[in-house]
Amino acid sequence: MQQLTILGATGSIGASTLDVVARHPDRFRVYALSGNSRISELAEQCRRFNPRFAVVADTHAAGQLREQLLGLETEVLWGMDGLCQVSSDKAVDVVMAAIVGAAGLLPTLAAARSGKKVLLANKESLVMGGQLFMDTLRKSGAMLLPIDSEHNAIFQCLPPGYDASEKSGVRKILLTASGGPFRNLPLADLSAVTPDQACAHPNWQMGRKISVDSATMMNKGLELIEACWLFGLSPQDIDVVIHPQSVIHSMVEYVDGSVLAQLGNPDMRTPITHALAWPERIESGVASLDIIATARLDFGVPDLRRFPCLGLAIQAAKEGGSAPVALNAANEVAVDGFLQGELSFIDISRVVADVLESHEVAEPESLEHVQQIDKKAREDALKLVHSMRQ
Numbered sequence: 001m002q003q004l005t006i007l008g009a010t011g012s013i014g015a016s017t018l019d020v021v022a023r024h025p026d027r028f029r030v031y032a033l034s035g036n037s038r039i040s041e042l043a044e045q046c047r048r049f050n051p052r053f054a055v056v057a058d059t060h061a062a063g064q065l066r067e068q069l070l071g072l073e074t075e076v077l078w079g080m081d082g083l084c085q086v087s088s089d090k091a092v093d094v095v096m097a098a099i100v101g102a103a104g105l106l107p108t109l110a111a112a113r114s115g116k117k118v119l120l121a122n123k124e125s126l127v128m129g130g131q132l133f134m135d136t137l138r139k140s141g142a143m144l145l146p147i148d149s150e151h152n153a154i155f156q157c158l159p160p161g162y163d164a165s166e167k168s169g170v171r172k173i174l175l176t177a178s179g180g181p182f183r184n185l186p187l188a189d190l191s192a193v194t195p196d197q198a199c200a201h202p203n204w205q206m207g208r209k210i211s212v213d214s215a216t217m218m219n220k221g222l223e224l225i226e227a228c229w230l231f232g233l234s235p236q237d238i239d240v241v242i243h244p245q246s247v248i249h250s251m252v253e254y255v256d257g258s259v260l261a262q263l264g265n266p267d268m269r270t271p272i273t274h275a276l277a278w279p280e281r282i283e284s285g286v287a288s289l290d291i292i293a294t295a296r297l298d299f300g301v302p303d304l305r306r307f308p309c310l311g312l313a314i315q316a317a318k319e320g321g322s323a324p325v326a327l328n329a330a331n332e333v334a335v336d337g338f339l340q341g342e343l344s345f346i347d348i349s350r351v352v353a354d355v356l357e358s359h360e361v362a363e364p365e366s367l368e369h370v371q372q373i374d375k376k377a378r379e380d381a382l383k384l385v386h387s388m389r390q
Helices: 012-023 039-049 059-068 079-088 102-113 124-140 149-157 187-192 208-216 218-231 269-277 308-319 323-339 347-358 367-388
Strands: 002-007 028-034 053-056 075-078 094-097 117-120 143-146 170-177 238-242 248-254 259-263
Touching: 002 012, 002 079, 002 102, 012 028, 012 039, 012 094, 012 269, 028 039, 028 079, 039 053, 039 059, 053 059, 053 079, 059 075, 075 079, 079 102, 094 102, 102 117, 102 124, 102 323, 102 367, 117 124, 117 269, 124 218, 124 323, 124 367, 143 149, 143 218, 143 269, 149 170, 149 218, 149 248, 149 259, 149 269, 170 218, 208 218, 208 308, 208 323, 208 347, 218 238, 218 308, 218 323, 308 323, 308 347, 323 347, 323 367, 347 367
Parallel strands: 002 028, 002 094, 028 053, 053 075, 094 117, 117 143, 170 238
Antiparallel strands: 170 248, 248 259
C-alpha cells in the first residue's frame, strides 16, 4: 500500500489522480491533499478519501475547511510550511506535484530532498530550479517520474536504464503540440480573443492558466526546457511539432533511423497511472484508442509569428542560467493580467519579451537566488502590465 500526497488536488491533474486512486484501493491510500481556493471541492475530496492532512493557502481558508470537515479526522494545515510538511512526511511514499506555477517549487523540492517517488506535473520546478532540483535528486536518491503527457511519452519511448550522459543512441526528441485553439485563427484576430476563448482547448480539459499557456504555446516552450533537464539534452536536440489530434504524445528518434512514438487518447489518467504503478501497468479507466476512427494524423512546423512565446522560451532555453526563471515569472504575471482583462492576448508575449530583454542572465547559486530572480522579474512584468492596461 503506497501512501500518497497530492499537491494541487482540486486541479485537473489532482482530480484525475484521485480517479485512478479510487480504481485501486488495494494499492494506494491518500495521505494528504492540498488545494488553494476551491475549498468546497477540497472538502468533498476529503470526505471521500479521508486523508490524514489537508492543506490550504492561509488561516482563513483553513477555518472554512475545518467547518466543512466537522466530524472527520482530517487535520487542516495551511501555507507553504504545510505543503512542505505533507511532501516530506516520513509516512509518505509518493508525491504528486501538481501545483501550477512557481508556487509548486518549494514543496516539490521538499519531496525530492526526502527521497520520495516524485510524480512531476509541476514543470516550473525544473524550469526555475533545474540544476538545483537535479542535484537534489542525485543526493537524496529520490525517484522522478514525469507526468506531462509529452514527457511521460518520451520516458516510455526511451530504453530501460537510459543514461542521459551518453544519450543511449538518441538523436533527437520530437515534442508534439496540438497548437491550441488558435492554430488556424487569422493573425489579425489574435488581439481580440477573450480569456474564455483562450481557455477552450480543443483536446484537453485543463485549468485556466495552463490553457492560456497552451494557446500561446508558452506551455510547449516550458516543456522543452523541462525536457532538457529530464533527459540530459540541449534545446538543439528537441524539435517542437504541431500535431492537432493529440494522439501521438511525443516521439524519440534514434541514430539508427528508428522513431518510437507513444500513442493514446488525450486523457491525463494514462500518464498518471503509468507513473503511479511504474514499472507495472494497471487499469487507468481510459478508453482504448480507436486507430481506425482516428483515421489520420497531421504534423506541421510551429509558426513563431503566431506563437512568439514559444520562440521566447527557446531563446531562454539556449541562454540558460536565470533566463528561464525570468521567462516563467514574466509569463505568470502576464497571463494573470490577460485573465483579469488588463492585457490583450498578444500583450502576453510583449511583456515576456520586454522582461527578457532587460534581464541580466546569471547562474542561480541557490534556492534563495532563484527566488530573488523570480521576484525581480515579477516586479518588472507587473510594471509593464500596469503601463499596458487596456
